[in-house]
Amino acid sequence: AQTVTQSQPEMSVQEAETVTLSCTYDTSESDYYLFWYKQPPSRQMILVIRQEAYKQQNATENRFSVNFQKAAKSFSLKISDSQLGDAAMYFCAYKNRDDKIIFGKGTRLHILP
């Protein structure tokens, strides 16, 4: 069975600095998607970035980028120039061809002014 592990329950970063959130997953499949979702205090789930497993190039969305290491089954999220609005719970998620979606337990990110 597939699993998603986020080993950092909480992290803190100084405003304007860079932070990296870790995610590892376990699967025997070759085709899948990986996602990072943000959940601010409003509880709304917001897609931050996604990565197709067949693409070697790391996805980037403005200040958010991923380091996708398929062989190592690692999918970390880097947030550059951290802003106060980035404070939230971040979930790593895995989705396969059969539409099974598995979320990690989340990492709570604090931004220090």
Place this chain on the structure above:
Amino acid sequence: DSGVTQTPKHLITATGQRVTLRCSPRSGDLSVYWYQQSLDQGLQFLIHYYNGEERAKGNILERFSAQQFPDLHSELNLSSLELGDSALYFCASSEAPGLAGYNEQFFGPGTRLTVL
């Protein structure tokens, strides 16, 4: 605003009762997903419907059932409620299932269920 609507926003009920949560997907989206977010279990995938048919099941209890109607709205029915069913229930929608097409899931604001 994601375009996905969920009603009601809050629901308080007693153990043993039955409730129905409703979700309307974004215009044009054929897939609807249901998730449960509780403090101890995290975010769990429950079930996925595509164009009226069940496509994938996750950790959904037998006391729970769902359906998607011809107008593509979906309902999640929770019966014989227990204290442990208290959670935030999210609905999400996307254009297409599987790995084809644009896969982003748009989440609704959630329904907060409290079982007393």
